[in-house]
Amino acid sequence: xxxxxxSPSSLSASLGDTITITCRASQSISGYLNWYQQRPxxxxxxxxxxxxxxxxxxxxxxxxxxxxxxxTLTISSLHPEDFATYYCQQSxxxxxxxxxxxxxxxx
Amino acid sequence: EMQLVESGGGLIxxxxxxxxxxxxxxxxxxxxxxxxxxxxxxxxxxxxxxxxSDGTTFYADSVKGRFTISRDTSNNKIYLQMNTLRAEDxxxxxxxxxxxxxxxxxxxxxxxxxxxxxxxxS
Numbered sequence: 521x522x523x524x525x526x527s528p529s530s531l532s533a534s535l536g537d538t539i540t541i542t543c544r545a546s547q548s549i550s551g552y553l554n555w556y557q558q559r560p561x562x563x564x565x566x567x568x569x570x571x572x573x574x575x576x577x578x579x580x581x582x583x584x585x586x587x588x589x590x591x592t593l594t595i596s597s598l599h600p601e602d603f604a605t606y607y608c609q610q611s612x613x614x615x616x617x618x619x620x621x622x623x624x625x626x627x
Numbered sequence: 628e629m630q631l632v633e634s635g636g637g638l639i640x641x642x643x644x645x646x647x648x649x650x651x652x653x654x655x656x657x658x659x660x661x662x663x664x665x666x667x668x669x670x671x672x673x674x675x676x677x678x679x680s681d682g683t684t685f686y687a688d689s690v691k692g693r694f695t696i697s698r699d700t701s702n703n704k705i706y707l708q709m710n711t712l713r714a715e716d717x718x719x720x721x722x723x724x725x726x727x728x729x730x731x732x733x734x735x736x737x738x739x740x741x742x743x744x745x746x747x748x749s
Contacts, residue, residue, distance in 0.1 A: 521687075521688065551733065552734075554735040562741075564672065569728050572731060607671060611733055611735060614677060616674040618671055618673065620671045
């Protein structure tokens with residue numbers, strides 16, 4: 521199975537900050553990388569599909585990039601509702617796998 | 628509005644069996660690919676299984692041979708039959724609807740249910 525490794529595991533940031541989360545795949549997955557947000561007690565929601573595609577209705581302060589094995593999720597100007605856990609997920613093959621998650625906390 | 632609602636979770640002894648249900652509304656499960664994903668307490672997401680519109684199924688190694696995904700098109704539901712349950716299967720189990728995107732091309736889980744808690748303990 522393809523292993524997905526996110527860094528950092530957690531980070532503290534302030535409202536208005538710009539943050540970047542990275543995700544590395546154990547092998548090349550082309551651009552087949554998705555990002556999800558999960559707030560406490562809620563189901564995950566899709567933010568970014570296929571590395572850089574912004575899901576309809578997702579604010580433009582969320583952006584993704586990367587290809588091959590290295591990917592990033594950037595959140596510009598953090599809003600209160602952005603404090604959550606973020607997961608990357610590869611859809612390169614049918615055995616989808618997720619990263620371990622990155623918890624974004626308020627500083 | 629597309630929605631998924633899981634049910635069937637509960638407390639089960641190690642070695643026991645349980646069947647989870649996922650009721651879909653706003654779309655038909657037979658025209659989508661559907662997955663089960665679980666999240667152990669305080670842990671991350673783990674994909675378990677998928678059923679495609681043609682009925683093809685795939686499983687994660689951790690549940691292959693013990694779990695079976697199926698669907699009932701007349702009731703617009705999917706199921707996860709879980710056998711030989713272990714303590715490490717304790718988790719919230721969620722179903723998710725897969726979506727296929729054209730540009731950029733790819734697949735992702737666009738709709739998720741809230742999940743149902745399965746606790747495996749004696």
